Amino acid sequence: MSAPLILISNDDGIxxxxxxxxxxxxxxxxxxxxxxPEVERSAVGHAITISDPLRVTEVDLKLxxxxxxxxxxxxxxxxxxxxxxxxPQRPDLVVSGINHGSNTGVNVIYSGTVSxxxxxxxxxxxxxxxxxxxxxxxxxxxxxxxxxRIAAGVLETGLPTGTLLNVNIPDLPAEQLxxxxxxxxxxxxxxxxxxxxxxxxxxxxxPQDRVYYWLTGQRRExxxxxxxxxxxxxxxxxxxxxxxxxxxxxxxxxxxxxWELFKPA
Amino acid sequence: MSAPLILISNDDGIxxxxxxxxxxxxxxxxxxxxxxPEVERSAVGHAITISDPLRVTEVDLKLxxxxxxxxxxxxxxxxxxxxxxxxPQRPDLVVSGINHGSNTGVNVIYSGTVSxxxxxxxxxxxxxxxxxxxxxxxxxxxxxxxxxRIAAGVLETGLPTGTLLNVNIPDLPAEQLxxxxxxxxxxxxxxxxxxxxxxxxxxxxxPQDRVYYWLTGQRRExxxxxxxxxxxxxxxxxxxxxxxxxxxxxxxxxxxxxWELFKPA
Numbered sequence: 001m002s003a004p005l006i007l008i009s010n011d012d013g014i015x016x017x018x019x020x021x022x023x024x025x026x027x028x029x030x031x032x033x034x035x036x037p038e039v040e041r042s043a044v045g046h047a048i049t050i051s052d053p054l055r056v057t058e059v060d061l062k063l064x065x066x067x068x069x070x071x072x073x074x075x076x077x078x079x080x081x082x083x084x085x086x087x088p089q090r091p092d093l094v095v096s097g098i099n100h101g102s103n104t105g106v107n108v109i110y111s112g113t114v115s116x117x118x119x120x121x122x123x124x125x126x127x128x129x130x131x132x133x134x135x136x137x138x139x140x141x142x143x144x145x146x147x148x149r150i151a152a153g154v155l156e157t158g159l160p161t162g163t164l165l166n167v168n169i170p171d172l173p174a175e176q177l178x179x180x181x182x183x184x185x186x187x188x189x190x191x192x193x194x195x196x197x198x199x200x201x202x203x204x205x206x207p208q209d210r211v212y213y214w215l216t217g218q219r220r221e222x223x224x225x226x227x228x229x230x231x232x233x234x235x236x237x238x239x240x241x242x243x244x245x246x247x248x249x250x251x252x253x254x255x256x257x258x259w260e261l262f263k264p265a
Numbered sequence: 266m267s268a269p270l271i272l273i274s275n276d277d278g279i280x281x282x283x284x285x286x287x288x289x290x291x292x293x294x295x296x297x298x299x300x301x302p303e304v305e306r307s308a309v310g311h312a313i314t315i316s317d318p319l320r321v322t323e324v325d326l327k328l329x330x331x332x333x334x335x336x337x338x339x340x341x342x343x344x345x346x347x348x349x350x351x352x353p354q355r356p357d358l359v360v361s362g363i364n365h366g367s368n369t370g371v372n373v374i375y376s377g378t379v380s381x382x383x384x385x386x387x388x389x390x391x392x393x394x395x396x397x398x399x400x401x402x403x404x405x406x407x408x409x410x411x412x413x414r415i416a417a418g419v420l421e422t423g424l425p426t427g428t429l430l431n432v433n434i435p436d437l438p439a440e441q442l443x444x445x446x447x448x449x450x451x452x453x454x455x456x457x458x459x460x461x462x463x464x465x466x467x468x469x470x471x472p473q474d475r476v477y478y479w480l481t482g483q484r485r486e487x488x489x490x491x492x493x494x495x496x497x498x499x500x501x502x503x504x505x506x507x508x509x510x511x512x513x514x515x516x517x518x519x520x521x522x523x524w525e526l527f528k529p530a
Contacts (some may be wrong), residue, residue, distance in 0.1 A: 034504065040316070042314045042316070043312065043314070044309075044310070044312045045309070045310035045311030045313070045341070046295045046310030046311060046313045046374050046375055047308065047309045047310040047375075048308045048310070048375055048480065049308070049480065050308045050480055050498070051305070052308065053469070053471075053477035053478060053479050054466070054477060054479070054480070055475070055476075055477055055478075056476070056478065061489040064391055072499050076310070080464060080466075080511065081466055081478055082481070084464055084465055084466055085465070085466040085478060088447065106387055108424045108512060109311050109383065109387070109510050109512075110311055110312075110313055110341075115310065118374065122371055122374070122461065146448040149526065150526060152504075153524060153525060153526050157524065158387065159517070160514075160516070160517045160520055162418070162459075162514075163514045163517040164514075177323075178530065179530035180529070180530020181529075182530075183530070184525060184526055185525065185526065185527075185528045185529065185530045186528070186529055187526045187527055188527070188530035189518060189521055189522060189524075189527045191511075191513040191515075191518070192511055192512045192513040194427075194511075196387065198413035199345060199349055200343075200349055200350070201319070201346055201349055203350065206318075210320070211320075211321070212319060212320055213318060213319040213350060214319070215313065215314065215315055215323065215342075215345070216503035220472070237352065240515040240521075240527075241512075241513060242513070242517035242518055243370070243512040243513065243514055243519055244512065244513075244517065245374050245512070246456075246457055246459075246514075247373060247374075247457045247506075247508040247509065247510070247512075248456040248457040248506060248508065248509075249425075249427075249507040249508055249509035249511075250456075250509070251425070251429045252424070252425045252428040252452060252507035252509065253456070253507055253510070256454055256505075256507055257423055257454060259418060259422065259454075260418060260449060261414065261415060261418050261449055261450065261451070261452045261505065262450075262452055262454045262505075263443070263445075263450045263451070264450065264451055265443065265444035265445020265446075265448070265450045265451035
């Protein structure tokens with residue numbers, strides 16, 4: 001059997017240290033091809049480009065054995081284009097990251113990093129997103145080991161169709177990470193939490209006296225469940241949340257069933 | 266009690282006929298304010314703008330009683346900015362649409378129309394997205410009545426926190442719509458389906474001999490469940506799907522629980 005083909009993308013752009021670290025981490029597992037946005041594309045959600053052409057440029061990342069392309073599109077575009085048009089065969093795994101900053105709670109909805117993995121899952125390929133909860137040190141070495149352990153597990157076992165894994169890693173020195181992290185044990189199987197942002201817009205005036213608005217905000221924790229992504233990360237543990245893109249709110253369906261709107265005519 | 270305040274947005278842009286139709290439809294229910302993208306922003310998913318300023322311009326839609334603003338951002342930006350900075354008070358309802366084309370199956374993930382309603386739900390406001398499965402005639406009159414009926418129902422009953430409604434309306438002459446549609450009965454409470462796109466990229470060469478790629482594809486129906494959004498729409502019925510943005514794949518959680526990665530160290 002030939003080595004697995006691993007597609008790597010991100011939303012921080014082709015030149016990001018996290019992307020480089022992810023390549024180094026996964027090279028021992030198979031053949032690595034990168035297709036990443038040519039510039040940073042954070043908070044683009046699951047945007048795809050339909051009204052403009054996409055451009056692709058080969059980039060030399062100076063990493064032996066890695067072929068890399070920069071794309072003018074979004075993270076979801078990168079994965080779609082690589083899988084459908086660029087790669088010689090269907091990849092065995094899509095990995096997005098390592099993102100500079102966590103992707104938990106409502107951030108998951110806005111995240112370009114997660115959207116690259118979502119696109120992989122939509123295409124039926126086992127996919128994961130990896131984010132480091134950057135808080136200053138940003139040492140990527142532990143994250144590389146953790147990402148490799150999880151990727152190896154997914155390559156071995158596969159994932160249910162339509163499921164992707166959202167991995168969040170605390171920014172801690174190796175000795176403060178939970179026991180077993182280097183051997184690939186003791187990670188937490190979490191749920192997607194509800195922590196969000198207390199957003200507001202700065203109203204400012206430009207040099208031409210025109211008003212503009214700039215989004216800003218503080219993280220807010222609203223956790224009704226235990227075992228959430230954000231809570232696990234804050235406890236200094238590695239969070240792995242299985243996500244899907246079936247958005248049906250089944251609980252609400254029951255509540256709504258008695259509405260007039262759904263009465264037979 | 267004062268009239269409800271209704272915020273309208275979309276992804277087809279401030280000048281779209283569907284937006285105008287929605288304003289006309291909802292004016293009898295309360296005060297209507299529009300904040301919509303200044304240009305078309307389809308397939309932007311839940312993108313928000315964090316690295317650029319947002320601009321807002323008041324626009325005269327020539328509709329008595331409607332205040333309207335065009336925004337330089339995405340649909341999600343429009344709703345966030347209107348609620349947090351522009352509106353005099355918190356709206357009672359956010360309605361996005363009427364979209365030119367259905368938003369069912371995997372399209373829901375890419376949809377800017379749905380993302381405007383998702384942003385409303387994230388902000389804790391009852392929200393709905395309305396799309397017409399445009400197939401030629403595009404007569405918006407039945408959709409106006411249906412949108413008003415559903416909006417009135419939501420204003421009266423509210424929605425569970427975190428739930429939004431995704432409404433899809435077939436493009437049929439009035440007499441072919443299901444019985445009761447004018448009175449607000451006989452709509453279908455559906456689930457988010459799995460129909461997707463058989464995507465491919467056209468590889469082309471520009472006048473400067475540089476390669477570019479353009480996304481194209483055909484709709485593909487993959488329905489494992491009955492009662493899906495797409496199937497209901499194709500049967501000529503009005504589909505209302507309650508969606509949420511808790512993305513946890515609970516079924517996968519059970520399957521993954523026995524993985525080595527989650528064993529205690």
